[in-house]
Amino acid sequence: MSLETQLSSDEKVLTIHMEEKFDFGKVQDFRDAYLHVDEAVNTIVVDLANTEYMDSSALGMLLNMQKTMADKISTFKIVHCRPQVAKILKISRFDKKFDLS
Amino acid sequence: MRILVVDDESLNRFLLIHMLEEAGYTDCFEAESGREALQLSEKIKPDLVLLDVVMADMDGFETAPLLKKMAGDIYLPIIFITALDDQDSLAKCLEVGGDDFASKPFDKIILTAKIRAHARTRLLSKRASKQNEELNYFRIGVEREHAIVEHIFSNALTINKTVAAYFDYRLAPASSFNGDLFLIEPSPSGGIYFLMGDFTGHGLASAIGALPVARAFQAMANKGLSVSEMASTINKTLMTLLPGDMFFAAVIAEIASNGHQFTVWNGGMPDLTVFTPAGEVTKHFQSQHMALGILEPYEFEENVEYFDANIGDRLIGYSDGVIELTNVAEQMLGEDAVLSWLSESPDLPVADIEEKVEAFRGNAEQLDDITFVSYTCQSLEALRPEYTVTQLPFNIEVDLCVEKLKTIDPIYELVIMVCSQLGMQSIRSDLSTVLSELFNNSLDHGILHLDSTLKKTTEGFFEYFDQRTDRLAKLKEGSIQIRISFAPENKTLSVELEDSGQGFDFQNLGGNHDSDAFGRGIPLIKELCESVEYSSNGTKVTATFAV
Numbered sequence: 199m200s201l202e203t204q205l206s207s208d209e210k211v212l213t214i215h216m217e218e219k220f221d222f223g224k225v226q227d228f229r230d231a232y233l234h235v236d237e238a239v240n241t242i243v244v245d246l247a248n249t250e251y252m253d254s255s256a257l258g259m260l261l262n263m264q265k266t267m268a269d270k271i272s273t274f275k276i277v278h279c280r281p282q283v284a285k286i287l288k289i290s291r292f293d294k295k296f297d298l299s
Numbered sequence: 300m301r302i303l304v305v306d307d308e309s310l311n312r313f314l315l316i317h318m319l320e321e322a323g324y325t326d327c328f329e330a331e332s333g334r335e336a337l338q339l340s341e342k343i344k345p346d347l348v349l350l351d352v353v354m355a356d357m358d359g360f361e362t363a364p365l366l367k368k369m370a371g372d373i374y375l376p377i378i379f380i381t382a383l384d385d386q387d388s389l390a391k392c393l394e395v396g397g398d399d400f401a402s403k404p405f406d407k408i409i410l411t412a413k414i415r416a417h418a419r420t421r422l423l424s425k426r427a428s429k430q431n432e433e434l435n436y437f438r439i440g441v442e443r444e445h446a447i448v449e450h451i452f453s454n455a456l457t458i459n460k461t462v463a464a465y466f467d468y469r470l471a472p473a474s475s476f477n478g479d480l481f482l483i484e485p486s487p488s489g490g491i492y493f494l495m496g497d498f499t500g501h502g503l504a505s506a507i508g509a510l511p512v513a514r515a516f517q518a519m520a521n522k523g524l525s526v527s528e529m530a531s532t533i534n535k536t537l538m539t540l541l542p543g544d545m546f547f548a549a550v551i552a553e554i555a556s557n558g559h560q561f562t563v564w565n566g567g568m569p570d571l572t573v574f575t576p577a578g579e580v581t582k583h584f585q586s587q588h589m590a591l592g593i594l595e596p597y598e599f600e601e602n603v604e605y606f607d608a609n610i611g612d613r614l615i616g617y618s619d620g621v622i623e624l625t626n627v628a629e630q631m632l633g634e635d636a637v638l639s640w641l642s643e644s645p646d647l648p649v650a651d652i653e654e655k656v657e658a659f660r661g662n663a664e665q666l667d668d669i670t671f672v673s674y675t676c677q678s679l680e681a682l683r684p685e686y687t688v689t690q691l692p693f694n695i696e697v698d699l700c701v702e703k704l705k706t707i708d709p710i711y712e713l714v715i716m717v718c719s720q721l722g723m724q725s726i727r728s729d730l731s732t733v734l735s736e737l738f739n740n741s742l743d744h745g746i747l748h749l750d751s752t753l754k755k756t757t758e759g760f761f762e763y764f765d766q767r768t769d770r771l772a773k774l775k776e777g778s779i780q781i782r783i784s785f786a787p788e789n790k791t792l793s794v795e796l797e798d799s800g801q802g803f804d805f806q807n808l809g810g811n812h813d814s815d816a817f818g819r820g821i822p823l824i825k826e827l828c829e830s831v832e833y834s835s836n837g838t839k840v841t842a843t844f845a846v
Contacts, residue, residue: 222764
């Protein structure tokens with residue numbers, strides 16, 4: 199099942215809504231969500247509001263997105279992390295690489 | 300138009316009534332004396348009285364005030380009919396309550412003109428009286444509604460007493476309803492959320508928005524949502540509810556379970572300030588956003604500020620009603636004054652601050668709602684949710700053969716099994732992550748011999764997952780055993796995985812750079828667990844959790 203995505207009305211911000219689990223089972227879906235974005239998009243937001251847990255492959259997927267899209271996208275944001283998920287991102291020092299909120 | 304003619308001469312009455320009928324006033328009554336006039340007017344409620352002065356049984360001067368009294372608040376015009384023409388008598392007509400006089404013999408044109416003029420005034424008086432009555436009815440209705448709304452507010456906006464004990468705060472509304480709002484809720488992880496806000500204006504109109512905000516805040520706090528999500532959800536709610544000229548300046552903050560880490564979203568409120576016990580300011584959380592209920596969701600910015608204070612430090616926040624408070628000399632209190640009080644006496648209780656604020660205000664009217672909030676960093680140990688943990692020692696053993704490895708993802712179900720035991724819910728998220736890591740390491744490296752370094756490049760990252768799918772499909776033999784056991788004596792849950800593979804170099808799995816898309820698993824587990832131990836050349840691993 200593909201992930202829910204949403205384009206802002208000015209077509210510059212793509213938001214990807216992750217589900218309850220964010221682990222390697224989402225590799226393909228996650229990649230599909232961002233790979234073919236329109237030229238105009240300059241910001242990708244990963245919304246983790248519904249995510250209850252993530253593992254290290256999810257971390258890898260996030261970094262991989264950043265590497266793949268670095269020349270097209272200027273800002274990568276991770277938003278709405280629950281405390282447990284925020285803890286994992288912090289342990290992994292993701293706050294230095296992503297805009298966390 | 301009902302006219303009462305009072306005269307003891309029947310000829311006069313006849314002439315008058317005839318004249319009135321000619322002028323179109325057909326609803327006329329007559330009385331022979333003042334006494335009869337009083338009795339009659341009680342029954343017929345006249346709109347105007349033509350009153351003779353000199354009568355045998357109660358004269359006009361005596362009757363006029365009594366007629367007026369009977370008419371109550373509504374203007375009853377009394378026109379004296381008199382043959383007297385001395386100034387004193389005419390003046391007396393008006394003094395006793397008459398409104399006009401007409402001299403005998405009557406001039407028809409003048410008299411009907413006078414009647415019309417007084418009728419107009421009576422109509423106005425009737426209207427005013429009716430409006431008064433309606434206004435009174437309305438006022439009583441409003442009072443009743445206020446009482447109901449006040450009741451609802453006092454029930455809906457109750458503050459959780461357990462967490463309120465960690466705060467020193469005062470709310471002083473300028474009128475009976477408060478446009479300022481202060482809410483506190485415990486977070487599921489053992490910290491505290493609080494919201495301090497200020498609706499445009501004050502009174503009922505500005506207080507009404509507090510209800511949806513309070514409900515949304517409480518629900519989101521129970522779920523343990525992030526401060527930024529709370530801000531954007533409340534913004535969205537208010538955007539649809541509030542009229543365009545109304546908004547809600549607010550601070551939404553979370554205090555971490557350690558009691559001294561703050562996450563703050565500030566939109567349009569005065570700074571939140573952190574003081575050390577020595578009175579030194581170490582942090583201002585300035586407003587970085589517009590107030591809630593102004594920006595469309597796509598324009599809304601939800602970024603928050605973090606600050607790690609120390610135990611004993613004090614976080615102070617207040618509404619603009621404090622700093623914009625004006626004294627009789629029309630001077631504003633200002634932010635600097637408040638901050639200097641606190642720098643001089645860093646442990647000044649809020650009640651004392653309030654006293655200083657009141658002293659400054661003096662006799663000037665309080666124009667806006669005032670809120671003052673103080674939190675001193677302390678251990679929140681007592682707030683940690685008390686889980687009753689199961690007293691049963693239990694074991695869950697799963698033996699996954701090749702077929703199972705190919706077809707199912709065991710992590711989700713295992714987590715449900717464990718977390719359905721009493722008290723295990725608290726480690727749900729960590730257990731999910733750790734089990735997933737351990738299982739994937741065993742499967743990927745122990746059994747499928749995948750090479751993590753493949754993930755170094757972007758293409759390799761996906762190549763890795765392709766290989767994984769491919770090798771798993773072709774796998775002929777291999778198994779993974781998972782044993783999860785709980786020891787109630789020391790509240791320890793241990794997770795053990797053993798695979799049939801050759802083992803792997805668990806020590807060198809880690810990547811060397813922050814930017815490597817691999818090798819994060821084991822360091823992550825080490826942070827989340829009490830202990831992690833690989834043995835038998837990496838084919839066996841045991842991780843333990845404190846529950």
